[in-house]
Amino acid sequence: MSSTDVVELILKDHRRMEDLFRTMRNAEADRAAALEEFADLLIAHASAEEDEVYPALRRYKNVDGEDVDHSVHEHHEANEALLSLLEVEDTSSEQWEEKLEELVTAVNHHADEEERTLLNDARENVSDDRRAELGQAFHKARAQYLESGCGSVENVRKLVAAASG
Incomplete structure (x- = not known):
């Protein structure tokens, strides 16, 4: 069975998004289908x-709540860039x-930052069992x-x- 560690699941999605960006940048590819999946x-x-x-990460004292807020803000920015595309x-x-590159920039910036802050904090401060529980909840909601x-x-x-209202 594949990992249910929430950190691994999130990283796996980030890598898939990078693959889809490569497809969307390729003029020969089915860009519309790649965008739909993306x-x-x-x-x-x-x-x-x-x-x-x-919400779960916010409860850990060694996870910075501001990093969580910032990630939510970056999700909104990515959504705006996605809508434009x-x-x-x-x-x-x-x-x-042009719109694709704006989206790539927004999403890659967020993924990179999230991996360096929240996900590293989660790896260090959240038990394996709890990460597995969060992974299952994340997977189900997703x-x-x-x-x-x-x-x-x-x-x-x-x-x-x-978000802008």
């Missing part, structure tokens, strides 16, 4: 973190390339979001509107 993954991943992982119709246009088509342009619009 949108679902990004929203499901971030939503599951906010629902299940971040989803709203570009032509995947071969220069506008698509699966429910994925089933709901959470990466649709309509849903991403709602999320962006709610």
Whole structure:
């Protein structure tokens, strides 16, 4: 069975997002399909973190609550960048390339920072058993979001509107 360690599951999603970025940068690839998978993954991943992982990490005194708040803020920024890309119709246009790079920058910055702060803190301060429990909760929430088509342009619009409201 694959690991249920929440840190490993989050890292696995981050690597998958990087793979999808490579696909979306490739003019020969099915960019629209890659974007669809990416949108679902990004929203499901971030939503599951906010629902299940971040509230739990906040309770550890050696995990910086400001890092958690900052990560939530970066999720909103990534959602805005995602929405901008989803709203570009032509995947071969220069506008698509520009919006893709904005999304790549936002997501990679967040993933890198999260890996250096929250995930390292979680590795050091959260027991293996608790990380496994959090991993199961994260995985379950993520699966429910994925089933709901959470990466649709309509849903991403709602999320962006709610965050800026």
